[in-house]
Every structure is written in C-alpha cells, then in structure tokens.
Amino acid sequence: MSTESKIERHTIAVLVDNEAGVLARVVGLFSGRGYNIESLTVAEVDKAGHTSRITIVTSGTPMVIEQIKAQLERLVPVHKVVDLTVEAPGIEREMALVKVAGTGERRVEALRLSDAFRARVIDTTHSSFIFEVTGAPDKIDAFVGLMRPLGLVDVSRTGVVAIARGPDAM
Amino acid sequence: MAATEMTGAEIIVKALTDQGVDTIFGYPGGAVLPIYDALFQQNQIRHILVRHEQGAVHAAEGYARSTGKPGVVLVTSGPGATNAVTGLTDALMDSIPIICLTGQVPTHLIGTDAFQECDTVGITRPCTKHNWLVNSAKELTRVMHEAFYVATNGRPGPVVIDIPKDVQFQKAEYVGPQNIVHKTYRPKIKGDIDKIRQAIELIAHAKKPLFYTGGGIINSGPLASQLMRDFVKMTGFPITSTLMGLGAFPASDPQWLGMVGMHGTYEANHAMHDCDVMINLGARFDDRVTGRVDAFAPNSKKIHVDIDASSINKIVHVDVGIVGDAAHVLEDMIRIWKAKAIQLDKPAMAAWWKQVESWRAKKSLNYTHSDEVIKPQYAVERLYQLTKDRDTYITTEVGQHQMWAAQHYHFEKPNHWMTSGGLGTMGYGLPAAVGVQIAHPDALVIDIAGEASIQMCMQEISTAVQFMLPVKIFILNNEYMGMVRQWQQLLHGGRYSHSYSDALPDFVKLAEAYGAVGIRAEKPSELDEKIKQMIDVKAPVIFDCRVDQMENVYPMIPSGAAHNEMILSDSKDEPAVSEEGKMLV
Ligand SMILES: Cc1ncc(C[n+]2csc(CCOP(=O)(O)OP(=O)(O)O)c2C)c(N)n1
Numbered sequence A: 001m002s003t004e005s006k007i008e009r010h011t012i013a014v015l016v017d018n019e020a021g022v023l024a025r026v027v028g029l030f031s032g033r034g035y036n037i038e039s040l041t042v043a044e045v046d047k048a049g050h051t052s053r054i055t056i057v058t059s060g061t062p063m064v065i066e067q068i069k070a071q072l073e074r075l076v077p078v079h080k081v082v083d084l085t086v087e088a089p090g091i092e093r094e095m096a097l098v099k100v101a102g103t104g105e106r107r108v109e110a111l112r113l114s115d116a117f118r119a120r121v122i123d124t125t126h127s128s129f130i131f132e133v134t135g136a137p138d139k140i141d142a143f144v145g146l147m148r149p150l151g152l153v154d155v156s157r158t159g160v161v162a163i164a165r166g167p168d169a170m
Numbered sequence B: 001m002a003a004t005e006m007t008g009a010e011i012i013v014k015a016l017t018d019q020g021v022d023t024i025f026g027y028p029g030g031a032v033l034p035i036y037d038a039l040f041q042q043n044q045i046r047h048i049l050v051r052h053e054q055g056a057v058h059a060a061e062g063y064a065r066s067t068g069k070p071g072v073v074l075v076t077s078g079p080g081a082t083n084a085v086t087g088l089t090d091a092l093m094d095s096i097p098i099i100c101l102t103g104q105v106p107t108h109l110i111g112t113d114a115f116q117e118c119d120t121v122g123i124t125r126p127c128t129k130h131n132w133l134v135n136s137a138k139e140l141t142r143v144m145h146e147a148f149y150v151a152t153n154g155r156p157g158p159v160v161i162d163i164p165k166d167v168q169f170q171k172a173e174y175v176g177p178q179n180i181v182h183k184t185y186r187p188k189i190k191g192d193i194d195k196i197r198q199a200i201e202l203i204a205h206a207k208k209p210l211f212y213t214g215g216g217i218i219n220s221g222p223l224a225s226q227l228m229r230d231f232v233k234m235t236g237f238p239i240t241s242t243l244m245g246l247g248a249f250p251a252s253d254p255q256w257l258g259m260v261g262m263h264g265t266y267e268a269n270h271a272m273h274d275c276d277v278m279i280n281l282g283a284r285f286d287d288r289v290t291g292r293v294d295a296f297a298p299n300s301k302k303i304h305v306d307i308d309a310s311s312i313n314k315i316v317h318v319d320v321g322i323v324g325d326a327a328h329v330l331e332d333m334i335r336i337w338k339a340k341a342i343q344l345d346k347p348a349m350a351a352w353w354k355q356v357e358s359w360r361a362k363k364s365l366n367y368t369h370s371d372e373v374i375k376p377q378y379a380v381e382r383l384y385q386l387t388k389d390r391d392t393y394i395t396t397e398v399g400q401h402q403m404w405a406a407q408h409y410h411f412e413k414p415n416h417w418m419t420s421g422g423l424g425t426m427g428y429g430l431p432a433a434v435g436v437q438i439a440h441p442d443a444l445v446i447d448i449a450g451e452a453s454i455q456m457c458m459q460e461i462s463t464a465v466q467f468m469l470p471v472k473i474f475i476l477n478n479e480y481m482g483m484v485r486q487w488q489q490l491l492h493g494g495r496y497s498h499s500y501s502d503a504l505p506d507f508v509k510l511a512e513a514y515g516a517v518g519i520r521a522e523k524p525s526e527l528d529e530k531i532k533q534m535i536d537v538k539a540p541v542i543f544d545c546r547v548d549q550m551e552n553v554y555p556m557i558p559s560g561a562a563h564n565e566m567i568l569s570d571s572k573d574e575p576a577v578s579e580e581g582k583m584l585v
C-alpha cells in the first residue's frame, strides 16, 4: 500500500497465557514478517492465572501497526492486545543500571548529574559508580548520553514497561 | 479414577476416536512405536501407510478438503517431522485443518542431540497455526482435544503435537472432548452487524459490482457456498473467484466469469479492474490476484469478509472490513437485503453486463487447435467432457498444467478441486488424490499432473497400489518444467536454463513396475478412447499424455502489470514485462 504513509512509534501491551514457547511465537512473528522491535519486555504478572504481560515498542506505518496488532491477536495463547499509544494512552517507564568509572572532576560531575536525574547510587568503589535511573526512555537516553564523556562503562536497560492511565484493567 | 487411567499412546488413540477420526496417514519410527502398538490393538481407526511423510500431510490435506473434516497425520521424530514441514506449510498457506502427531525423543534426552532428535516445535512454529510439546501424559488429553478445536475453528490450519516417547508410556487419566474448554482462543464468527449494513448499502447503490470469492467460502462449508449462490442470484451481479475458490459457484452459470488473477479470464480481470463495488468473500488479495497493487481496482469501494482479522487491510485497504465466518455473514447479508427490498439501478446493471459480455466475447481461453499434436488445453477439455457426469474430484501438481486445469476443467460443486494455491507445492497432487480417494472410494479421482512435478512424490503410487485406490495420474507431459520455461521465454530471452525434463522415465513402464496401469496418448485422434480406457480401469493409472512442448498459458497478466494490461497469446514483440516486473515472482 501507499509507502508514503509516515512511520509511527507504538507501544503495545500483550497479555498471554504463560505457556512454553509463547515468547518465541511473538518474537518469531516480528522477525518472520519483518516488523521492527525497538524494545520488548516480558514477565509473569499473575502466577495463579498463568498469565504474562509482554510490552513491545514497535514502529511502522499505520497499516503495518494495524497488521501487527491483528497478527498478535491471532496467536492462539494471546488473551488480549492493547495499543497503549492510541486505544488507551499509557504511561511508559524504563529502568537502567549505568556504570561510570573515573576519578576527580569527572567523578564529581557524574554524581552531580545523577542527582538532577534522580538516579540512585546502588554501588560505589573509589573509581566507579553504578546508578539506577528510572523514567521514560528518552530520559534514560539523555542520562546515558551525559555519562558518556564522564567515563561510561556499561549500561543495562530493562526495556519499556507501560500501563494505561485511569482506573481500568487492560 | 483408576478406571480411566491409560497410557499416553492409548489416550492418543482414544482422543482421536472420540474426535470422530476414521483415518490417519502416517509412517512409523522409533519415537512413535507405542502409538503404532496402540493402533495395532484397535480397529476403529484406519491407518494409511504412505511412502514419505510429505505425502502423509498432502494426503491428509486431500482428505480434509474433500470432506470438510480435519486430516490427521502421524510421523516419527527427527526426519519424520522435518519431512512433514512442506506439507504443514502448504496446509498453513491454504488454511487446511491438519492435526499432525510427531514422536519425540524421551523427555530426559531432549536437548542432548539424541538420535533422531530435532526441535520439532521450533521448526514447525512458523508453519503451523499452533503447536505443543507435551511434557507429561497428564496434559495429553487436553492438548489432543484443544488441537482439534484450534485446527478447525476460526481460520483453519495445521497444528503439531510433539509427544516424547516416555509420555506415550506414562499412565494418566483420560477426559472426553466435551469437558475441555480452550483458555484463550475464541475466533469471531458473527460479523459486526453495522458493518454488514454498510456493506449492503454499498452493494445496493453499485453500478459496476463484482463478487470476488475465495477459499474461505469452501473452508466455511457447504452452507456458505449455498448462501453465496443464493445471494449472487438475488443480486444478479457477476462473480469471479480465486484458484482456491473454484467450485463454490457453478461454472455453468451465466453469472460466472471464470477465475481471476495472473491466468484468470479477460472478463474476470477487466471486471475486477473496472468495478465500482467489490465484494470480497473469503479471499485474501493474494499477489497472484491483485497484480500491481497500486493499479488494483482503482475506482472501487471494497467490502472484505474474512474470518481472519489480519487478512483485512493487509495488502489492499478496504472500505468495509467484516471479520466473521462467511456463512454467518452471508446469512445476515441476505436477511438485511430481503428486509430492505432493495431496488438495484437497472439501467446501470444492464450497461455493466453489456460491458462484461463484450470482454467475455474475447474468448480469452481460446487456443489454436491441432490435429497433429495434443494441445494441453484440449487434453483437459476432453478430460472434462468425458468425466463431468461422474462424481469426479480433481487434484493438481504445480505448473502450467495446474493453470490449464483451473481454466478448462469446470467445477459445479465445492470440495471437488484440490490444488496447492498459496505455497505452490510440486508433488502435492498425487498424495492429495490418495487422500481424496480414501475418503471417497467410489469417486473418480484424477491428479492433473506435469511430468516434472509428478516425480516429486511419485512414490505415493505405491500407497495407491497397496490400498487399491484407483487414482488416475493424468500427466500433461511437455518434457519441460513448462511454467519455468514459459517465464524464461517471456523474461529471460528464451534461455531455457535447466528447465528441460531430461532423462524422463518411461511412465508406462514405471506404472507397470509399481503394479499400476500405464497408458500413453500421442495423437489427438486417440485421446478420447484412451481417456475412456483410463476411466474404466479399476486400478491406479499413470496416463502419459504427450502434449505440445512449447504451449504457453494465456491469458496472462505479466508480473508488475495491471489487470487491464493482459496479454492474450504469444506475440512476435517482446511482451510487456517491465524491469520491475522481473523482480517479482
Ligand atoms: C517444490 C517446488 N519446487 C520448485 C517449484 C518451481 N516450479 C513451479 S512450476 C515448475 C515446473 C513444473 O513442471 P511440470 O510439473 O512439468 O509442469 P508444467 O509447468 O510443465 O505443466 C517449477 C519447477 C515449485 N513450484 N515447487
């Protein structure tokens, strides 16, 4: 279809039955059909009910996004698919652990900036910090960007989790 | 509950029986021996021993498509499972309900590269609708019944149940199918009534309407075909269908335009291009049908009824998309249509039909007859004339012969035409014919074949001989992979790179070697008599019909062209295939 349509970024929440291979099904769907995954997180959210929640950030034209949702919905172990970008605007958060090594001025500056980002120091040595920072993905990007010249060593990010605003369940 | 405790293998057989299975197609091996042992000790289920696991799946497809029931396959682990992959993919593409049971190495050996171990659920995940690895016999009953539910509900498709050998020996309780409810899978069957009303509104005001129907009508069942016929009659609109939809509407009816698409008729494709309201019932805008998408039916409003929500707006944007089962949606459409007492625009209808008839007058399926050499179209025509008054089922392989069969054999009823549409699997036709003949022992079952394709699953003739299945293999032998040769002629300067069928077997002798009957026809004058002879033989037949080697399939929408840019015959000038078109398949 019309290739001029513009690319949109969407966050999609998928509630799945927590059976073996369900994540492979979702990932295989994206790779097999050539869809883009910017971030994917998964964890069990209801032990008794055996359900897991997958949060996928993807991008594509409106037609592709519609396809992605329809394709997810037709996977057999999928309970529900919600587009948190359109159907139920949601809140997104990501957490990162950021290791910065250095001494002297750079070390002081890293600590000062981490404060501005409300990052917590969760490990420290004479020559390094590990920061825990939470926020929307672009806040994490910004923080990591600022740490780079100050001795950034390692980053581990959770990927985006998201939830709809308001009182209702997904 | 000790009374209902049984072994995993017994649970499998019991579940199959309770699901109404009378036949399974399979091939034994170490990892399924307990199941074979359980089969040995019962006589409700008939096991058809194929000669290759691909054949088992295609046979199950033929069985399923000709009966409307799911087909069941049993194969061993490792190579048994990997050999089934082509059949599973074929069934996925054409939405055929298949339950495929695969043996697996015992659970404690999984992941150790054990003998004949492969990651069956991993390999078959993208080529099944769903699959399961059963880790304990306790799960087996539920998985067995769920598998039938998933394979046959919603958009049908193949499923795989992978069963480790130790699970086949373990004891567990058996539960009947009525006690199992699937946790998540609830396909939408009834269409949204507001959308159906919108569709009726569009249809009522159409000036150049066209029904475009597909395999979904056949898959939905005979009721959908009947309702579709009723609705098409009520409206008086022209109707075309995809390759997969042939037979849902009778080919002898004047409203029938023939097949649409790359090798569809001139009238069907022009009507598709010019229509103002397109009513797509159970077809999926496949690229064989749409041609160039940006030039596809450019001035039409499109209605699309499909049981699979992901088919809607996948390739072509539609104005009204209705998710639901064809029979249910058609029932609602007819009810609303009748209640509204709709008056169609009669003069517009008359003008549209006049236009359609002028396209039809092109007689685009015509070909030049010969008294010297058998034209393949003529062979199919004669086959049709001599078999149409019997209960005849046609299967095909893939290539030119498949298209000639679709064009020149005419179907009046659903479920009588089985061809590999989506995957285009050479080797499909013979095993599919075996499956059809098992389900319809007294019918005339013919595989219209090519000499190249038939060699891909030739071994299944042995199955036919063993089970005394009088299938007829009607080979349009042009000594070429004709469809490949045609594309090489049209797109690659006539450089026939590796498309000549060299070192062909003598098919008559081959038939005899298998214990079947071989017949050869070389002249048009002897064709009728030989075909009659073939029909009368109560045994499998290989019919070697020697046809014109250089005949091409026309009409044709060249790759990358629009529906109103069809070519009708070989021309002296290079045909209009653009450089972009060459990139397409
Ligand atoms: C398994 C498989 N391999 C390759 C192809 C590509 N292919 C499509 S048609 C064709 C030639 C078929 O030749 P034949 O069976 O003689 O039929 P004809 O076109 O001559 O009627 C080939 C190789 C295919 N469809 N399936």
Ligand SMILES: [Mg+2]
Binding pocket: B399, B450, B451, B452, B476, B477, B478, B479, B480, B481, B482
């Ligand atoms: Mg050939």
